[in-house]
Amino acid sequence: MRLLPLALLVVVSACHRPAPKTTSRPAPPPAAADDVPDYSQYVRQGVSYFAVGNEPSWGLIIQSDRRMHLRTPTDTLSVPTPSPIVSANGERTYEGRNRGNSIRVNLRPARYTDNMSGQQFAYTANVTVKKGRGPVRTYSGGATALNQLMLLGENWRIVSLNGKTTPAQGRQQPFIEFQPSANRVLGSGGCNRFSGTFRADNQLIKFSPVVATKMACANEVNTFETELFRALTGTLTYSIERGHLTLSRDGKAVLIAKRRD
Structure with missing residues (x-):
């Protein structure tokens, strides 16, 4: 090696x-x-x-x-x-x-x-x-x-999206997981699972379009997942502080997640 x-x-x-x-x-x-x-x-x-x-x-x-x-x-x-x-x-x-x-x-x-x-x-x-x-x-x-990129490779529980607290989900708490060594991202919106690819440096992260399963979900969950998948597009900035990941677009926080234990 x-x-x-x-x-x-x-x-x-x-x-x-x-x-x-x-x-x-x-x-x-x-x-x-x-x-x-x-x-x-x-x-x-x-x-x-x-x-x-x-x-x-x-x-x-x-x-x-x-x-x-x-x-x-x-x-x-x-x-x-x-x-x-x-x-x-x-x-x-x-x-x-x-x-x-x-x-x-x-x-x-x-x-x-x-x-x-x-x-x-x-x-x-x-x-x-x-x-x-x-x-x-x-x-x-x-x-x-690349020290921030190394920290990105965790499993994160999504706590807010577009300034709104993540709603309680019946099946699974929404989460997102990054695998920088393979440029892969995966997770769940609370009902449907999703996956895709990304590239990141120490400040920017660029997503390819994610693909998701198509399970029948409650209306509130459907709305949340639609916003989530729309947020995970294009190039965003990111920061990691005190166990929290923030994805931002044009200086405004889009998604906030907490590192899962």
């Missing part, structure tokens, strides 16, 4: 190899300009942050409870992931060491634009590397956080 994180780095760094100025190169992971990228492969490997840069091309992934992996055109290096030092402004610093090797990663919440692909990142990354008795090397680039 140790090879899989490095395989991710091959994908990341491959998209940042030098190219002629007349050639535009998409930044990883691939996505249309108006789409939310597919981060499922990162979720499957427990990656909470990844960073990339140019000149030279390099890539880094941080697995929260496992290791940090760095890949450059000439080398790879892996160290255990330490607990980060987090400042009041959200800046994070990791200092990992292993057998005379060290990787120091600073992630600053300042927007960074890739100078070759035009890809924008929410964090500016600075990496300092020391391998054995070799020289100290530094790399700079942009980073993406």
Whole structure:
């Protein structure tokens, strides 16, 4: 399994190899300009942050409870992931060491634009590397956080929809479950079960149309489910705080759910 994180780095760094100025190169992971990228492969490997840069091309992934992996055109290096030092402004610093090797990663919440692909990142990354008795090397680039996406992968009890408290259901309490490692969503509106696919980053979530069973339900439940399935369309923002998930559209809360025990 140790090879899989490095395989991710091959994908990341491959998209940042030098190219002629007349050639535009998409930044990883691939996505249309108006789409939310597919981060499922990162979720499957427990990656909470990844960073990339140019000149030279390099890539880094941080697995929260496992290791940090760095890949450059000439080398790879892996160290255990330490607990980060987090400042009041959200800046994070990791200092990992292993057998005379060290990787120091600073992630600053300042927007960074890739100078070759035009890809924008929410964090500016600075990496300092020391391998054995070799020289100290530094790399700079942009980073993406996936820690919120990792938290999304839970089973959530729907408590309100479009500002109205979820009505008591006879058969089953409405719920929604996200599986970020497979880009799948499923749940129940209280009578009919539904499923579909989605993509999400640390702030946005984009749903494909959900499909649902067609059981006979009470009028009140039918109305609720129609609103629910309509809400789970297109691109929304999301936030997770104190065990509650909020999906919003145009700054207005559409759905609020509580993590199920």
